[in-house]
Amino acid sequence: MQATEEGYEKAKAILGEFFPNFAIVVQYEDGSVWHEANNSLIEKALYIEALDMIREEKRAEDTDVEIDWEEEEDEPPPWTPEEDEEE
Numbered sequence: 001m002q003a004t005e006e007g008y009e010k011a012k013a014i015l016g017e018f019f020p021n022f023a024i025v026v027q028y029e030d031g032s033v034w035h036e037a038n039n040s041l042i043e044k045a046l047y048i049e050a051l052d053m054i055r056e057e058k059r060a061e062d063t064d065v066e067i068d069w070e071e072e073e074d075e076p077p078p079w080t081p082e083e084d085e086e087e
Helices: 002-018 040-062 081-086
Strands: 023-027 033-037
Antiparallel strands (some): 023 033
């Protein structure tokens, strides 16, 4: 438990230095979850936003996307080195 508290205090100090609001979620090996935040309303909003992002990424992974690349023909440059040599 001491390591957990020390880890949380370090994470809280680092996040608090750079962000006005944050939430920390930890899942232990046994599957249990611990969470903490510095603002309960912001914590809920962050969880909702994170869940939406995860769902969107999952939808993108599940979508079969086929890209049809159109290759353009190489066009000669507007001048050629031979033209420069003739002048």
